[in-house]
Amino acid sequence: MLYTVVSEYDVFLSEAKPSLYESVAGGRVEYSIINSQRVVKSLFSTDPRMYLDKRYLPGARLSVKDRSGFTTRGAKYGGK
Numbered sequence: 115m116l117y118t119v120v121s122e123y124d125v126f127l128s129e130a131k132p133s134l135y136e137s138v139a140g141g142r143v144e145y146s147i148i149n150s151q152r153v154v155k156s157l158f159s160t161d162p163r164m165y166l167d168k169r170y171l172p173g174a175r176l177s178v179k180d181r182s183g184f185t186t187r188g189a190k191y192g193g194k
Contacts, residue, residue, distance in 0.1 A: 136176075140164050145176060152176040 116125065133144050133155060141159025145152045157170040164170060 138170075141170075143170060143176070 116122075118125065131146060133146060134152075136143050136145065136152075140161045141157055141164055143154055144156040144158070145154050147153075152175065154170055154172055154174045154176060156172065157164060159165070168174065169176075
Protein backbone atom coordinates (compact mmCIF):
# COMPACT_ATOMS: atom_id res chain seq x y z
CA MET A 115 0.00 0.00 0.00
CA LEU A 116 1.30 3.44 -0.93
CA TYR A 117 0.25 6.62 0.88
CA THR A 118 1.03 9.70 -1.20
CA VAL A 119 -0.53 12.91 -2.52
CA VAL A 120 0.79 12.03 -5.97
CA SER A 121 -1.71 10.45 -8.32
CA GLU A 122 -1.41 6.67 -8.68
CA TYR A 123 -1.20 7.18 -12.44
CA ASP A 124 1.88 9.34 -12.03
CA VAL A 125 3.51 6.77 -9.75
CA PHE A 126 2.76 3.53 -11.58
CA LEU A 127 2.32 4.50 -15.21
CA SER A 128 5.45 6.55 -15.75
CA GLU A 129 8.09 4.73 -17.73
CA ALA A 130 11.59 4.54 -16.32
CA LYS A 131 14.38 5.68 -18.59
CA PRO A 132 16.57 2.76 -19.62
CA SER A 133 19.93 2.57 -17.91
CA LEU A 134 23.13 2.34 -19.87
CA TYR A 135 26.18 0.37 -18.74
CA GLU A 136 29.87 0.71 -19.49
CA SER A 137 32.72 -1.58 -18.48
CA VAL A 138 35.62 0.12 -16.73
CA ALA A 139 38.84 -1.26 -15.28
CA GLY A 140 37.66 -3.19 -12.21
CA GLY A 141 33.90 -3.02 -12.67
CA ARG A 142 30.87 -1.64 -14.47
CA VAL A 143 29.27 1.80 -14.33
CA GLU A 144 25.54 2.42 -14.74
CA TYR A 145 24.85 5.83 -16.23
CA SER A 146 22.15 7.90 -17.90
CA ILE A 147 22.23 10.67 -20.48
CA ILE A 148 21.30 14.06 -19.01
CA ASN A 149 21.68 17.22 -21.11
CA SER A 150 23.83 15.32 -23.63
CA GLN A 151 26.24 14.19 -20.89
CA ARG A 152 26.80 10.77 -19.37
CA VAL A 153 26.09 10.92 -15.63
CA VAL A 154 26.99 8.10 -13.21
CA LYS A 155 24.05 6.46 -11.45
CA SER A 156 25.78 3.48 -9.84
CA LEU A 157 28.98 1.45 -9.71
CA PHE A 158 29.28 -2.34 -9.63
CA SER A 159 32.65 -3.66 -8.48
CA THR A 160 34.19 -6.22 -6.15
CA ASP A 161 37.04 -3.80 -5.36
CA PRO A 162 36.07 -1.62 -2.36
CA ARG A 163 38.65 1.01 -3.35
CA MET A 164 36.70 1.80 -6.51
CA TYR A 165 33.82 3.12 -4.41
CA LEU A 166 36.16 5.80 -3.03
CA ASP A 167 37.18 6.95 -6.52
CA LYS A 168 35.49 10.30 -7.26
CA ARG A 169 35.24 9.42 -10.95
CA TYR A 170 32.53 6.86 -10.14
CA LEU A 171 30.47 8.74 -7.54
CA PRO A 172 26.77 9.15 -8.37
CA GLY A 173 26.39 12.42 -10.25
CA ALA A 174 29.91 12.41 -11.72
CA ARG A 175 29.90 13.43 -15.37
CA LEU A 176 31.73 11.02 -17.65
CA SER A 177 33.66 12.17 -20.68
CA VAL A 178 36.04 10.47 -23.10
CA LYS A 179 36.88 6.87 -22.29
CA ASP A 180 40.53 5.94 -22.17
CA ARG A 181 42.27 2.58 -21.68
CA SER A 182 42.08 2.68 -17.88
CA GLY A 183 38.39 3.59 -17.72
CA PHE A 184 36.65 6.94 -17.60
CA THR A 185 37.97 10.44 -17.28
CA THR A 186 35.60 13.03 -15.91
CA ARG A 187 34.67 16.66 -16.20
CA GLY A 188 34.12 17.90 -12.65
CA ALA A 189 32.76 15.16 -10.40
CA LYS A 190 29.75 16.22 -8.35
CA TYR A 191 28.08 14.42 -5.48
CA GLY A 192 24.78 15.28 -3.88
CA GLY A 193 24.41 18.49 -5.89
CA LYS A 194 27.32 20.19 -4.09
